[in-house]
Amino acid sequence: MTEKFENIQFTKIIGPVSIEDISILNGANYFSGEKVIRFRINLGEYDERPTNEILGFFESLKQLLPTLYQHHCSLKKPGGFFERMQEGTLLGHVIEHVAIELQTLAGMNVGFGKTRVSKQKGVYNVVFRFFDEIAGEYAGVSSVNLVNSILLNQAVDIASIVHNLIFIRENRMLGFSTQAIVEEAENRNIPALRLDEYNLVQLGTGKYRKIIRATITQDTSLIAVEITDNKFKTGSILREYGVPIPERIITGNEEDAIAFFKKHKTNLVIKPSLGGYQGKRVSVNLKTEKAIKEAFAWAKEFDEEVIVQQYVKGDTYRVLVIDFKFAAAVHLKAPHIIGDGISSIQNLINKLNEDPVREIGDKGKLSKLVVDEETLKIISLKNYTIETVLPKNEILHLKNSGNMKLGSFSTDVTEIIHPYNIFVCERISRILNLNVAGIDIISPDITKPINENEAYVIEVNAAPDFRMHINPSAGEPRLVQKKYVEMLFPEGQPSHIPIISITGSRGKTLLANLLKFIFRKTSLNVGISDSQGVFVGNHCIRENVDFDTVHPSLILKDPTIDLAVIETNVETILQYGLGYKFAEIAVVLNLDETKQEYFEHDHIRDIDDIAYAKSVVAEEVNEPGFSILNADSELIADMAFRIYSKAFLFSHTDANEDVKAHCLKNGKAVFIRDEKIILFDGQAETEILPYGQVVLPYLIQEPYVKDVVLAFIAIMHLQNISHEQMILILCDPSMKDYVQAALLQ
Structure with missing residues (x-):
């Protein structure tokens, strides 16, 4: 903890x-x-x-x-x-x-x-x-x-x-925006892995993974983020491109601020120059030299250099751009109270927070207002204290930011923003090369072009909050997280690597090694987690692992992996749960009720409970995928009735009634008839080879070895390996040598 x-x-x-x-x-x-x-x-x-x-x-x-x-x-x-x-x-x-x-x-x-x-x-x-x-x-x-x-x-x-x-x-918990993105990804069957205690998240797996932090993506330009982090530089660049920016200077000298005030004869805004401050130490509508000096000293405590800027009258709007295209817009209003001539500022704030719509944190329509250093400074600049009785009808803004977590109010204006303003915001994102941007505009009326009504762009944010759009205080919710995920994973693009998950009482590691053998001869970079260790390609990166959810994630996080093979024993399922979300192929090899270690768990009474635990592997398969099931075990064969994927049955005999019924329904199966391995692909039978010709470093007639061989053939078929290639693989003496050497390590 x-x-x-x-x-x-x-x-x-x-x-x-x-x-x-x-x-x-x-x-x-x-x-x-x-x-x-x-x-x-x-x-x-x-x-x-x-x-x-x-x-x-x-x-x-x-x-x-x-x-x-x-x-x-x-x-x-x-x-x-x-x-x-x-x-x-x-x-x-x-x-x-x-x-x-x-x-x-x-x-x-x-x-x-x-x-x-x-x-x-x-x-x-x-x-x-x-x-x-x-x-x-x-x-x-x-x-x-x-x-x-x-x-x-x-x-x-x-x-x-x-x-x-x-x-x-x-x-x-993840912040509102990150959580919304994760939920949208999971709705699209895109796995999400949290990578730290904050908002660093991986979407997708293996070579398809995408890393995000809050609303910043791995494709977001570092240079763009660095530029927008420097608010003065951002304004200078945009001004060069003809974007309306308020008059401003950057300085560490209070006298420069006073000189700017006198020269432009305008009220001022003073704020730190560096980004990421979320409205901290910002003072607005400063009308006197005394107020300017106080605000300057306050901002300088946060940052050595301070932006002194022309105060612009109007309303604050946030325009969201995703993938360089307009996504949504809101009108932001900082939290405020209205005096009644009787109540103190503190009591008025208490009444504001009594609104049932206001909740602690950032999960509701509105956040409760917290009286912090920023609020107290705003109050003091008015020559008030928290106990001052606010004059009747006087409006007192309590924050200088539209950040909703600080209690601000948002109203959706996506449908009414002028097309020219959309053009300007999309152009800004292109100028800065910022694929996700929150652009703040002050305008008397967002339905009018900003170049015609003395409106200005005041800020660009590299990690914009989505909450104000997804869950606005008023107006239509805009599900901008959908556009964000679509940007990362366009329609038709894969998001996760295939997983082959193997469970059973005996033969799991043997089957994993057979798969290592065939995949090492392909161009695929395969990650394998089994009882011998964690392997990336031909390299072992961790030996003799205990089964838990950590080791599969080592493979799923690796951006070089094309396909994963995961050995899943029943202890993993009972103690930790699966280390992945869904597989493309699941294999349930067999059940051995003589294994006493199964029954050490306090909720495992009999072999039925073990079968129920192992069925988790078969059930957690994507619908287009296959669960390869041992039809010679009644408990395993019964799993076919509660899986979401398609069943692929195997049996030591063609007399198996479940296999017969399955084939009549055009289901895939592999079985042994007259000592020969027969593959039924859903349409027709193909004789692969006599079972006795399979080359393995084990007693070939051991029942569990037969389970492994038949499951291996089923997997090869699903990997589009031809019958001729299957025969070459199964009869290859080097396979025997490879597997034997691997199992002796």
């Missing part, structure tokens, strides 16, 4: 209900197709005491969290969970719903949970979704604490819990 969260109490209240273990499953897993957190909960003396037998429990929980009424539960209607409690449900189920609701109240609508028994009496696996793992852990611990507090008749501060969750959300 980072230092930011040291003051948030994760203390577990000692009570009858206890937490035995907490684990994070970051990929599709035994419990869910999405990431979840699992709490192993011991109900102790309350194991077989449902809620309707615990005096006052329902009433206490309902009073603490009345919003649980919205939980439908299995009854699928509002109030459903409350009905379940009144009828009687176990406390593990209650903990699940409370953990979900606490996150919901903090603006994280996770909406999924389940509670399952374990093999130990009185111990349950409580599972629920999370957006941030620290928030999920805190919600789960708080949920157990809440239940214990009710049982022990202790007070619970729900508001404090929700406040802490909001704090975690605002400090750890």
